[in-house]
Amino acid sequence: KNLNNGQLYGVDLVQDRFANDSSAYEFSGGPDYISIPWNQSLEISNNITMSFWAKLPDNEEVYKQRAVITSKSGVYLFNVQRKDNNEWEFGARGQLINQETWATVSPGSKWNHFLFTQEPDSSNTNTVNKLYFNGDLVKEEFLNRGDRSYDGDQGDNLLIGTFRVN
Secondary structure, eight states: OOOOOOEEESOEEEOOTTOOTTOEEEOOSTTOEEEEOOOGGGOOSSOEEEEEEEOOOTTOOBTOOEEEEEETTOSSEEEEEEOSSSOEEEEEESSOTTOOEEEEEOOTTSOEEEEEEEEEOTTSSEEEEEEEETTEEEEEEEEEOOOOOOTTOTTOOEEEEEEOOO
């Protein structure tokens, strides 16, 4: 319906968290990603929710950001990065580049659910960013609200995976 179909680059189908074969994509290096051509249906005017399940690697470099959902210019952004041996940080922004929110979690070596929401507050003057980890709210932040311009974004594909420009 919205024609937001992606092209696969370097990803493999693997078992998902319920052990169903060929039911999840593995993004094991960089860049491994799905590229979705820009479409007006991707323009967010108020609310946005981004979510992913991940089993994070034990051997990831410390403080090397891995964009899970992004575009080359960072229109949307949902990142994870290893902080130290046991902790990871994840952060996101939805509409405005300066409206990022970050939290620290300890995911272990199991499947984990990461979720970000952004919406206007009840007075429509601020933005409320929320980060959830495995269903628990781990960070809520109120930020000044502004309008998002999509001028120039039309050629900037949405990327899902371990995309990173070195």
